[in-house]
Structure formats: C-alpha cells, structure tokens
Amino acid sequence: MASVVLDGRREPSGPIVGVLEAEGIVLGPPEMLRRTRYDTFDGRLHGKGLRLEARTRDTEGHALVVTAGNGPPARLFLSAPLVPTEPLAVTTLPPGPLRSRLLSPAADRALLPQLTLRSVRRSGTAVDADGIPLVTVHLDSDLEISRPGTRPGTGADTTDAVAWTIEVEELPGRHKPARALLQTLTGALDTDPATPAAVEGDALERAALAAQVDRRGWRGPVRPDLDRHAAALLGLRAVLRSFADALDANWDGTVDHLDDEFLHDLRIAVRQTRSLLVEGRRILPKDMRARQREAFRWFGTVTSPARDLDVYVAGWRTLTSPLSDEDARALEPVLAHLAGKQASAHAQVAQGLRSRTARQLREDWRAWLDLPDAEVARGKHAHKPLGEMIGARIMAAQHQLLVDGRRIDAGSLATDLHELRKDGKRLRYLLEGFGHLGGRKRSRAVIRHLKDLQDNLGAHQDAEVQADRLRQTLAELTDVSAEEGAGEPAPAMLAAGERLASILDRRQAAERADFHDRFAAYDDKRARRTVEDLVARMSR
Amino acid sequence: MKVLAAASIKGGVGKTATAVNVAAEATRDGVRVLLWDLDPQGSATYLLRAEHHLTGGGARGLVGAGSELAPHVRATSVPGLHVLPSDLSLRYLDRHLDDVDRPRRRLGALLPPLEDAYDLVVLDCPPGASLGIESALRATDVLLVPVVPTTLAMLTLTQLEEVVAARRRRPRFLAHVSMLDRRKKLQRETVTTLAEREDVLATMIPNTTVVERMGPERAPVRTFAPRSVATAAYEQLWHELTPMLWR
Numbered sequence A: 001m002a003s004v005v006l007d008g009r010r011e012p013s014g015p016i017v018g019v020l021e022a023e024g025i026v027l028g029p030p031e032m033l034r035r036t037r038y039d040t041f042d043g044r045l046h047g048k049g050l051r052l053e054a055r056t057r058d059t060e061g062h063a064l065v066v067t068a069g070n071g072p073p074a075r076l077f078l079s080a081p082l083v084p085t086e087p088l089a090v091t092t093l094p095p096g097p098l099r100s101r102l103l104s105p106a107a108d109r110a111l112l113p114q115l116t117l118r119s120v121r122r123s124g125t126a127v128d129a130d131g132i133p134l135v136t137v138h139l140d141s142d143l144e145i146s147r148p149g150t151r152p153g154t155g156a157d158t159t160d161a162v163a164w165t166i167e168v169e170e171l172p173g174r175h176k177p178a179r180a181l182l183q184t185l186t187g188a189l190d191t192d193p194a195t196p197a198a199v200e201g202d203a204l205e206r207a208a209l210a211a212q213v214d215r216r217g218w219r220g221p222v223r224p225d226l227d228r229h230a231a232a233l234l235g236l237r238a239v240l241r242s243f244a245d246a247l248d249a250n251w252d253g254t255v256d257h258l259d260d261e262f263l264h265d266l267r268i269a270v271r272q273t274r275s276l277l278v279e280g281r282r283i284l285p286k287d288m289r290a291r292q293r294e295a296f297r298w299f300g301t302v303t304s305p306a307r308d309l310d311v312y313v314a315g316w317r318t319l320t321s322p323l324s325d326e327d328a329r330a331l332e333p334v335l336a337h338l339a340g341k342q343a344s345a346h347a348q349v350a351q352g353l354r355s356r357t358a359r360q361l362r363e364d365w366r367a368w369l370d371l372p373d374a375e376v377a378r379g380k381h382a383h384k385p386l387g388e389m390i391g392a393r394i395m396a397a398q399h400q401l402l403v404d405g406r407r408i409d410a411g412s413l414a415t416d417l418h419e420l421r422k423d424g425k426r427l428r429y430l431l432e433g434f435g436h437l438g439g440r441k442r443s444r445a446v447i448r449h450l451k452d453l454q455d456n457l458g459a460h461q462d463a464e465v466q467a468d469r470l471r472q473t474l475a476e477l478t479d480v481s482a483e484e485g486a487g488e489p490a491p492a493m494l495a496a497g498e499r500l501a502s503i504l505d506r507r508q509a510a511e512r513a514d515f516h517d518r519f520a521a522y523d524d525k526r527a528r529r530t531v532e533d534l535v536a537r538m539s540r
Numbered sequence B: 001m002k003v004l005a006a007a008s009i010k011g012g013v014g015k016t017a018t019a020v021n022v023a024a025e026a027t028r029d030g031v032r033v034l035l036w037d038l039d040p041q042g043s044a045t046y047l048l049r050a051e052h053h054l055t056g057g058g059a060r061g062l063v064g065a066g067s068e069l070a071p072h073v074r075a076t077s078v079p080g081l082h083v084l085p086s087d088l089s090l091r092y093l094d095r096h097l098d099d100v101d102r103p104r105r106r107l108g109a110l111l112p113p114l115e116d117a118y119d120l121v122v123l124d125c126p127p128g129a130s131l132g133i134e135s136a137l138r139a140t141d142v143l144l145v146p147v148v149p150t151t152l153a154m155l156t157l158t159q160l161e162e163v164v165a166a167r168r169r170r171p172r173f174l175a176h177v178s179m180l181d182r183r184k185k186l187q188r189e190t191v192t193t194l195a196e197r198e199d200v201l202a203t204m205i206p207n208t209t210v211v212e213r214m215g216p217e218r219a220p221v222r223t224f225a226p227r228s229v230a231t232a233a234y235e236q237l238w239h240e241l242t243p244m245l246w247r
C-alpha cells in the first residue's frame, strides 16, 4: 500500500487526462480541495510516523485525516470545517480510533497548523470486472500553498513552486497495476524537463517539502560543541546562547498559551540561564552579570504562578485518583476555581512578556550574546580553561549538597529539605550543561544517581506544595461564598478536601521517611568518587 | 487497533452477515477496517468478491513461523474495507495449531504488524468453539455473538460465555439479537428475557430478505439497499459498538 506523487511547474492536464483515459481511468469532475497539515511544535506526530491533516472537499465534507507512513488514510468526519489558522487540541476530539492514535503522542501538546494546500482535484479509479478497485489517481492542479503563522494576524507567506501533482494510490494486492500506470505516466510526462522523478508520498507532503515546513519540529536548541581547554568565557557564552535560542523558540507559544509545554520549556531556559549567571562569577563581566541576574529573576517571577497552576490543573486527575468518585466530584469546584486562576495567570504572563520591559530585557541580552568575543568585557578568570572552571563549580556544588544533606536529621524542617533540593538542582544544571566534558557515560551515570535523590526531594516538596495550595484554595472558596452571602461552601467539598490534604501530608511524611536511605545512597564513597573522577577528567 | 470478532457455537445465526455489514458501516466513519475470514466456507470472502484462496501454503503457511498477513490482504469494492480471504485449508487450522508452541497466541501474534494499517480488524469465525476460535478470541477486544431468539440460542450463548470466561485474557462479551421475527410469539418472549441481560446490545437485526440478498448481490446491504431497515439496523449496531471499542 503506497502512494506516489509526480509534480511539475507547467500545466499538465491536457495530455494526462488522455493518458489516464487510455488506461481505463475516467477522472471525476473537478472539486475544490483544502488540506491543512498539523503537528505539535516539537513534531511529535512526525516522530511517530503519523501525519494529520484537516481536509475539506466538496463530496466528502470536512474530515480529519491521519496517515501512518505511506499507508491508507483514517478519517474522522467533522460537521464543520476547522479554522486553518487555529491550533487544535486532541482532547477535544470525540472518542474513537483517530483520537486514540493521536492521544499518546500529542495529549499534552497543541496541534498547530503548518501549511494549507488548496487545489482543484479530479480523482478516478480503475476497477476490475468485479468492481474491485485496481488503482486510484488524484490529479491536483491550481495548487496554492499558504503557511499560516502560528499567531493569527502575523504575515502568512505563500509559496507556489509546484503547479500540479498526480498521486497514484496503490491498493493491497494490486502492486502491478499501480507500477504500470506510474510507468506510463512518467513516460508521457518525460517530455517536460521540469518534471522531477516520482517520489513516495502525496500532494500534501510534496507541498510541505516545497514550502520548507520543518517536519521534525523544534528539537531543543542546538547544543554547542564545547572544548574543555577553551577559554571559560567563550564556553559560557555559547551555552547561554543556546538557552536564549530555547527562550526565543518558546516565546510566542507561551504568550498565546498554545499549550502548557511552551511555558514549561521557556522557564527551563530561564532557570538554566539564571543558574549559569550565578556560576559565571569571575568569568562573566561583573556588571552585566548583575544586571542579567536581575532580568532573569524578573522573567522567573512573572511566569512562576502560571506554571504552578498549570502543573496543578494538568495533574488534577492523578492528584485526586486516590479519592472515591464521590469525593472527587465534591472537589470539582476547587478545580474550576484553580482553572479560573490559571487563565488569569496566563493572561498576566502574556501581558508581562508583551511589555516594554520584557522586550528591552530580551534585546539587551541578545545584544550582549551577539557581541563579538573580542569586544566582551571579561571577568578575572575568563581566560581560564572551561573544564577546570566548571569542574571547580561542580565540586563546590557537590560539597554544598553533601554538607547540607548530612546536617539533616529528624528535627530538621521541611524547608531544610527544600534548600537541599536547590543544591541538587544547581549541581544538576552544571552536570547537564557541562558534565560531558568529563565523558558522556560517566556524566550520565552521575546525573542518574543524583536524580534518585532529587526525585525523593521533589516528591516531598510537591506533596507539601499541593497540600498547601489545596487548603489555601478551600479557604478562598469559603471566603468567596461568605462574600456572596451564600453561606458556608458545601461541607462535602471541605471534607473531601481535607481527606485529600491529609493523603498528601502522609505522602510527604513517607518521602521524608525515605530520605535518609536515599541520601545515604547518594553520599556513598563509590558514588562520590565517580563525581570526583568526572571532575578530574574535565579539568585535565 | 481494535479487534472485533463475530462468533457463536451455533451455525447459521448471522455471524457473517453481522461481520460484513458492521465492517462496512465502520468504514463510513473513516475507520480503516480489515475483515479476516477465518471460516473455511469463505462466505465473507465470497460476499466481498475476493478470491477464496490463500497463497503460500494456506492455513499451514499462516500458522507457520515467520508468516505475514499483509501479502494476503485484498481491497474490496467498499472503500476503506480490506479483506483477508479464507481458504479451504482453514478446515485443518486446528491441526496446524496443534503442531505449534502456544497455539492460543498464534493467530493474535500475526496482528501487530498490521497495527499501523488498520483501526479495526473484524474476525468472521466459523461456528463452534475450536482451538482456532479460542486462538482468535485471545486477540479479541470485543466478542460479538448474534443470537436468534430461541431457547436453544440462549443455551449456546451461555456455553460460549463459559469458554471465554475460562481464559485469563478474555474479550468483552456482547450479544445482539439476530434474524428477529416479531410475528413469532416465542421470539418476542425470548427477546424480553434477553433484553434484561447487561451483555445484550439494544440493537436487534430483523429477519429480512434484504440480508439474504447479500448472496446474489455479493455486497454489504448498504451497497444495494441503503435505505432499508437492515442497513439502518447495522448502522445502529456499529454506533452502539463504537464506544465499547474506544473509550
């Protein structure tokens, strides 16, 4: 089962129709066809070998069409067309095979329109004596490709490199007729030197290629090639530049809140940048470092409430899963309340990121990153080897983590564990950014080991934050209903809320009880030696 | 990919009629369907105008090591519906299965390579509860049993339920009334009893000559009688099944 497409830039239809008719294929009347290709920002469907399109055709109506590889299309018929410039959420599709297939790769990411292909299509099928199809042909002409910007209103550019395409659709068990027809067609078109050879795929894929749609999508910033002997300042600047690329790439999607992952990735870029600005002491120029730390703290603050609420709302089902159905239902007003806050938090993010302050900060930062290396002011240790400088920072972070961790005992406060988690994060960012300078495998092993400890500390803190937020929300809801004169909120809700909060308390306590062993495993002689080894290698 | 099997211990109850018509209805929802005819009689193969023949050693080839289904698949006159034809050698299917390791996993093990190509596989089983059927049912998500509303049919229904219940990995068991003749008092009474069962679907397929005409027409009812009661009933049956296959 496959489809093959031929294309060209000059008007073909005259001779082709004749060639097809000689092969027993009578093309149907011309119909308007509009196809819009969708994928997530990070190309998850493409990664899974799937392609999604929304199709509108006179005789077929509106449908979502999914193809796997070069296989036959599966459809979901829609009662109305989709707006070809607007993102689509898989979760809004009705249950069925199509939704199930899209859900696992794209449950938490918006499907964004990438390009729209309009054409006039004529189709025809050759059948055998039993009426069973042998081969189907689609002739598309008057091709018009447009690429919607992901943001409504921003310029859509048009490409029209391809004027027509012929798709030859092979059917199962009918390889020969399809091949034969393809040969005939190629022969008939041979006179036109502008006709390239047939390629696997269909008109829409051909159009995506012509319009240079990046089918693989965003795959994270390009990681700079670091040299441990190079000057530390150069290395840091290269890494900071890649973080800035990630920030830029996720900016528009965050402002429009296309899905939660944009903000998440943007915040990772912000945190990594902040962390590196801290580590860059005596390497980066002093006043710039102070200014940018301030700027990135601002980015962090502006985006933090929205991210917390995203996590809470998206994780609601998992969070409430230990409750009875009745309790879960009773807590629905809490979710609704949080969702309302989430929406306004995102409005604030959008406002913040659209502000003049944000634009100024971003421009300043880019300007510094784009400065030629020779013009950059230097910290005292800017010229020292990158490996050595970062190695020292890793040792310092590791030392801090061990000292703080060993100090924790039964009497320690929860905040002491939160502080320890921060120590761990500092170390993790260093390892993730530069650990490979001491060997990829060794670095991955250290990160894995650290992750075991961080998971425990993370679960401990999450449980606390979730319980706090829940209790706080219940209190807010009580205030709201008092203000509205509605009296006390439903006792069932308060009771269910308290039950959930105490489950979270117990979870936190369990993680706390687990901490000792986890830390002991991290603070193990052999494990410590791996870190020392890694640092020794990167500093050599 | 989901697997729906039409099966029953009893013969001639409408398994093939249900399999072919439900498969055809599913394609109207854009679902890519493969109908796998497991019955050596090949009624479904005949109705879909495919050749009653499997290349490469027939049933033995299918069950043998390294076999593939894809090369046997054929298009049908219903767009989106493909068929895996039957072959007379399927009457020895049990014997061939007996020769291999884990025979009950054998047929299901052939399906994963088709995972990307189809959303739904409809199995048309021969009557009975043989090893071949058990093997097919092990890969099945929903087992659909047509029941002609007579007392005896009820008995075979319970029997098949027992066969299924004995297995660890078992499909969801559902029955639907088939060939209902409302003029018969006994059938009306039986239907009332059946309707109380949770595993019996609400849709009832009436006894009508339109279904019989599938033979001479060699097509699903929708192709030649789109506005008939039978077509409407199969459409409704499919719509009742959809949420049970995909939640």
Ligand SMILES: Nc1ncnc2c1ncn2[C@@H]1O[C@H](COP(=O)(O)OP(=O)(O)OP(=O)(O)O)[C@@H](O)[C@H]1O
Residues within 6 Å of the ligand: B010, B011, B012, B013, B014, B015, B016, B017, B018, B039, B043, B125, B126, B127, B178, B179, B180, B205, B206, B207, B208, B209, B211, B212, B213, B214, B215
């Ligand atoms: N609803 C119906 N109304 C009238 N005739 C029907 C109906 N359903 C099936 N039949 C007829 O009854 C006969 C048996 O139907 P069908 O082949 O679908 O049953 P089956 O269970 O698959 O049989 P087998 O056990 O032989 O495989 C066929 O001739 C068919 O045309």
Ligand SMILES: [Mg+2]
Residues within 6 Å of the ligand: B015, B016, B017, B039, B043, B124, B125, B126
């Ligand atoms: Mg049959």
